[in-house]
Amino acid sequence: MTTGRLARWRLVLGALVSHWMRRPLQLAMLLAGLMLATALWSGVQAVNAEARASYATAADRLGTGALPRLEPAGGQALTTADFVALRRAGWQVSPVVEGRLRNGTARVSLLGIEPVTRLGLTPAANDGGDASAGPGPQADLGAFITPPGQGYATAATARALDGADLRGLAIVIDADAPPNTLIVDVGIAQGLLGMGENLTALVAATAQPPGAPPLDRIAPHLTLSDPQAGSAADPAALTDSFHLNLTAFALLSFIVGLFITQSAVGLAFEQRGGVLRTLRALGVPRAEVLALMAAELAVAALVAGAAGIVLGWAMAAALMPGVAATLSGLYGADVAGSLQLRPGWVLSGLGMALAGTALAGARGLIQTARMPLLAAGMAAPWAQATARGLRLQVIAAGVLVLALPLCLAVGGLVGGFAALACGLLAAALVLPAVLDAVLRLAATRARGVLTGWFVADTRQQLGGLSLALMALMLALAANIGVGTMVGSFRSTFTGWLDQRLSAELYVTARTEDEGRAIRDWLATRADAILPIWNAEASLAGQPGRIYGVADDPTYRDNWPLLAAAPGLWDSLAEGRAVLVNEQLSRRAGLDIGDRIDLPGGALPIAGVYSDYGNPSPQVMMGLDDFGHRFPDAPRLYQAVRVAPDRAGALAAGLADRFDLPASAIVDQSQAKRVSLQIFERTFAVTAALNVLTLAVAGIALLTGLLTLASIRLPQLAPVWAAGIPRRRLARLDLLRTLLLAVATGAFAVPVGLGLAWMLLAVVNVEAFGWRLPMDVSVPLLARLGAASVLTALAAGALPALRLARITPGQLLRVFADER
Amino acid sequence: MNARRAGLVAALLLAALPGAAQERGFAGLGGDNAGYALPDRARGLTFPRDHGAHEDFRIEWWYLTANLRGEDGRDYGVQWTLFRSALAPEGPLQGWAAPQAWMAHAAATSPDGHHFAERFGRGGIGQAGVTAAPFAAWIDDWQMAAPEGAAGIDRLRVTARGGDFGYDLSATAHGPLVAHGQNGFSVKSASGQASHYYSQPFYDIEGTLALPGGEVKVAGQAWLDREWSSQPLDRSQRGWDWIALHLDDGRKLMAAQVRGDAPFLFGSLIAPDGTVQPLRQGDLMLDAGRGSPPTRWRVRVPGAGIDVTIDAVNPDSGMATSVPYWEGPVTVEGSSRGRGYLEMTGYPAR
Structure with a gap:
């Protein structure tokens, strides 16, 4: 009995596996999709884990940096x-x-x-x-x-x-x-x-x-x-943000990879319908077929997952130096530029591959389980999106959109991520319906027979391509979202540096007399001297700091404001209003127009500025007003404006004349150069991930197109027979792919921006308590638009080429087969 | 950035420090002693001079252990230790250039808790040091000193404080100082390595422990060890086990072995009147129980009818300090009853 069952299993497995033998490309797509998904996920995880471990070690060994x-x-x-x-x-x-x-x-x-x-x-x-x-x-x-x-x-x-x-x-x-x-x-x-x-x-x-x-x-x-109160900030919050963003990106990439898997698995289940029916008819129990198919998928998941881990490893190793440099620049701690194998990381990669496959294969397995034994085999209903299917997807999307505010209401990081997932999935599900609607509209406007056919044919193919287009849309949206986020991150961070370091030099005197002497000495040598005086004060019941600043374009042009009342700098200079930092604004619930109690009398708030890494409340006021309120605050610290090329010489002269220690003079150009380098490296990492996700989406598109190419010959043959040359058909095919990609890209823009908004305004706030202002970059959108066209071209080229080279005999056979 | 690099340079230097980080042995004690004074059999002990520091010797310690009973009826143990390590055989005694580094450990042990802290200091500037008369040993805000008007070390006030514990104790001696070995010349290996070593084992002590659960009034017995040398261990010796017992019949027993290729045993049996009987290899037997480090021992001095088993009050009394070791109170059962302290060094970290 047992040997009999074993022999049967071998036969069933042989029948199942023979499908992949006949369609190696499909198998390759399945494995590639899973592999890339796992690689993206685990690669980013590896980078994150390694960086965290490294600077945790560094922090343990040396303390977390500046000591009080x-x-x-x-x-x-x-x-x-x-x-x-x-x-x-x-x-x-x-x-x-x-x-x-x-x-x-x-x-x-x-x-x-x-x-x-x-x-x-x-x-x-x-x-x-x-x-x-x-x-x-x-x-x-x-x-x-x-x-x-x-x-x-x-x-x-x-x-x-x-x-x-x-x-x-x-x-x-x-x-x-x-x-x-x-x-x-x-x-x-x-x-x-x-x-x-x-x-x-x-x-x-x-x-x-x-x-x-x-x-x-x-x-x-x-x-x-307080080591945080000076020009050095605690960048830990920023590095955490960076890690969170990478993780979100990895998750999105994984979802994109799953779309490929889903399409390959779905196709394979459909195409094997005949084999399965035969097996069942021969008496193989349903449970056995299902178990063997699940086992087959599990093996594929493990193989592809393992390969994905290796690939992710390679990717992480390639990216690591950039990330190490980024983090060491941000954090100042040494992050080793090399990787160590961490078991948790390998297990999470394999786990994700298995879970992803289960998700992608669930539909196929359920369909197989429900398959009527005696129904005639359909050619490929999988590829034909029915109107009912589209409606169902729209309904599902609607449910997801309804769930979105629920997720937000739950709050916290998990709620934020769940909302993110809901929004993205809803957008993806609704995409085919939107494209279908656009095409329906186009059909009513179409002039000429060929155009009419083109639109109708495109509509018909939408079903087969919808998964791939959804993947492309998600990839683009992810790239727009993450690109916008990194860009916002960069502009915010540099803006924040400008806040601290907008002048060329910062000089701290040891005594008030020395401060006066330094200002006198600088008076003839610098373009402007901007005193920055500060005093400790209780702000909304918490110990904080009040800064008096001069009225100068240095601030007017550079200060990173999150919210501003009109005429803010004038009212600040005249002592009629103050600025508060974001921490104070959020903690005390203060907004523009509210009055804040200060030593010497309350003033209205005219603006809120970002102040990353500073845990304490802070207020900025005009220098004159500050002088009246705090006559005893030490006058030691000043910013110096001078032509940038003379800053170095002036700093040296100053140090020489007053014998100042190195820590008393900060040269901003150096500080800024370093921080900008950091972001160039961050961009390099992001760009590498961009290319990879788009490659994944491209493969998804290619899979879809190749699948369609094999089954839609019966639809093309009559058009060819009506006199349209093969080359023209191929060109039209390519054009169709391009148009679909462009439409998908257009759809992805608002989705991506929505994603960026969620990351910046929801996830970041939940995670770190501060919000990054969103900075939409048109060049980024243009670049990604071009990338989506290129992806479509790359994916569409091979099927189009095949169509152009198809033999008339193959097309004729369609008519022969019909009889 | 500078601050961090400065920290790294400090780490580098301190890690290589022959004394402060590795004083209690095991690594540094078998090392180079060129230029330092060496223990001398004929030197004898002179008080109060020898209560103070001997800067021309490479290493030295003031080591107080106390067995205490709380008013809550529980057993407690307290340790207060100051280590001196010379970085050069000679140099100024005052100022930053003084080549002396200091390290201190304090611990308070209960049956279910073990709290400890570590301090580091530089000699020559007053942050840490020892004066002979009036006697005072200190580092930062920790100190062990004779109260005003008290002579020698017969009366001491001992204070220390860590992150989660502290104590303030007063000790009074009811017996004489005890010189180990030959007039305080104590041999530590078969090849003749030795130290100068004396104790005051006759303290009654009382005061207050501050523990995470609150303050406890305590009283009991304490033992002060004084030892200095320049190379007490042979290079092949890897660590030691040291036991100091207060027996209920009034006798005190110090029993120790230095572990090497073959263990080297030595000890002192101290009569209630302070008369010392030195114990040598053959007079004394130490048998370790299970575990590493073993927190139960059988201690036998057949000539004196002593056959006892000692057990840790809290087996989890490891000192995870810059050089880790085990130090904690023990109870004594067998031919005699009593209590005492056990110290074990040079075991692989658990």
Whole structure:
């Protein structure tokens, strides 16, 4: 019995598999669709997982970047004794000395650190396992701290210091040392700079142990500065956003890939109807046929999934350097540019392939299960969209659209993604009906027999192509959506950088006197000096910061406003209104026109600006008004406008004249160049994904067209017989494909923009609490339009070529067969 | 960016630090001792001088362990340890150039919890150090010091605080100082490596523990170990097991073995009046129970009729500090009853 069943299984399987033997292209499409879908999904996942793991490691090892700093208030000194007093009170701090070394014309920043307490500030100090890993044998704490001491610097910095009097200091070449900086022990730095017992600052652990007395009781002359409040922002929120966007993109790509699979599987089930009926008629139980077909699909899914993982791996490896560079630029942490195999990633890829296949094959399996045993085999009803089918799709789309606000009401990230999926699927489902309606309209306007036939024939083919067109539409929409999002992301981020860094130079003085001297010195050398003064204040019940800014085109032209009242900059300059950051606006529910309580009296809000990475509320007001309200705020910080090509020289002169440490002067052109490079790389990653999704859609279209080509010969033969040459028919075919692609592209534009809006205004807000302003790029739309035409051309070329070369005999046989 | 790189340079240097990160041994203690003072059999001990730091020796520690009973009836243990590590055999005693690095560990252990913290400091500037008279040992806000007017180390106030615990204890000695080995010259290996080693095992101690569940008043016994050397271990020795017991009959027992190719055992049996009987290889037997590190031991001194089993109050008393080890209170059962402390170093991390 068992051997009998086994033999039967072998026969049934042979019959099922023979289908693929006869149609290898269809098998290739099935596998390619699944493979590409898996590859896109898992490739992006790999990139994400790797980047996250890398900078989590980096963050663990070194702390998350800038540590809080304690600095002396204007004019006062910070000494070694202050450091010891704070430590003896339980404060976890470590001293820093900053200064500049001169050697002829060369200037090198000197950074004095205290390695023993420095490491105790970060969790890495408690990581016993790592304590012995990694150090070179040359690292010698005794030599580092004992005069003449050791200094760490790059080879270039060491060359710049060649011949300088460093009191016998030995320089250790460290390729990873910061540029133009010599790192020495704090005591050595005090000696080299002639600072006596003075220190520049103390860095503090982010979390101090409980029970340490407050700062003003131990060292009232020191102020604790928030590392986020200065020009450096916390980019973690931005990198998270970047990852989320990539994931959304991967999911969309996967859906596109599934359309191919669905079409290939659907076709295969239809075409095998005869074989299945025969098998059933021969007595093979229905359950057995279904089980074997499911097994066949599972094998295909595993094979294609595995191949997809390999391909995704290759893709991720190719993209990784760009992503690594992007993230290291954004985050400042080193992300390894190479991949590691993570089991979770492989499993998720295979799981997605299996789930996707199940989804794509479900319809086919259900149809097979319901198939009437004795009904005559139809040629290919799968390819013929019935009016009823279209109606059903529209109804389904309607249900999805109704579900959309429900998803939004659920809220959260899941709700956002669900809404996204609903919207996209609804748009895809409704596409064939929309195209059908357009064609119906065209049919009433068509003049001439050939045009009439062309329109009618196109309408008839819509059914066969609808899945492929839906895939193309989704691919285009995804590209428009993600492209718009990345573009918005870029313009927002650079705009936000402009907010912080719109002037050429930013100079921080150490004392008010020095600040005045710097402004005097700059008065004849810079185009404009824009003081930026700030004070701490309670804003809507939370500690925040108020900035006084000068009235200048620097702000008028660059400030990234999310909302603005008319005449906002004038009312700001005249002290009649203020700007608030998005965080304050959202948290306190304040909008334009609302009044906000401020020290010295409430003012109306004239605008809201984006302020990424800053967790605290912030207010901007006119400089004069600020001066009246905060007469005691220190006047230390200023922006300097100067011709960009003179900025470098002016910065050097300024540092020289006032002996300012490197951290006191920020040159914006450098900062901006770096951040723009980051986005060029992000774009490169996005472009690569664009090409891949369009390729997937192209394959879907090609599958559809090839399938149609084989079954619609009976419809073409009469037209040919009526006197239309094959070449003309082929050209018409290609034209049809193009027109359909263009129509699909046009349909994809609003869908894509809607997708972008959802990503920026719903998903991003749910995930991060802030909204990215949408920035629609016409060049992007044009580029994608061209891409869709090219995709259609590439997909339509082969079927058209085949049609042009078809032998008259093949066409004649149609008539012979009819008899 | 600079801040992060500075952190990396610090990590690099500290990881290679022969002392501060690796003081308690196992890696650094068998190392190079060129230029440092060496333990001397004829040196003897001089007080109060020897309560203070011996900067010309490479390594040194002040090590207090306490077995406590809370007013809630539960057993507790407390550890307060300060390690000194010289980075160079000589150098100034004051200022940033002083070649001394300090590290400290504090822990509080209950049957169901083990809390610990670690501190690092530089010598020469006052952040950490030890003075002999009046006695004070400190790092940051942790300290173990004689209260004003008290001589020597007969009375101590011991405080420390970590992220989730803290303690403030006062100890009073009811017996003399105890010199181990020969006049405090304690041999640690067959090839003659040695240290200077004395203890004060006769403290009564009381005070308050602050634990995540709230404050507990505690009282019990404490043991202070003082040891300094420049190379106490032979290169082949990988770690040690150290046991200090307060027996209910008033005797104290220090039993230790340094594990190498063959274990090297040594110890001291201390009578209630402070008379010391040094224990050598053959006088003393230590048998580890299961586990790594083993938290149950059989300790035998046949000549003194001692055959006891010690058991950890909390087997989960690992110190996941920059150099990990195991340190926690134990109970004593068998020929004598009592309590004590167990320290195990150089076991592979669990």
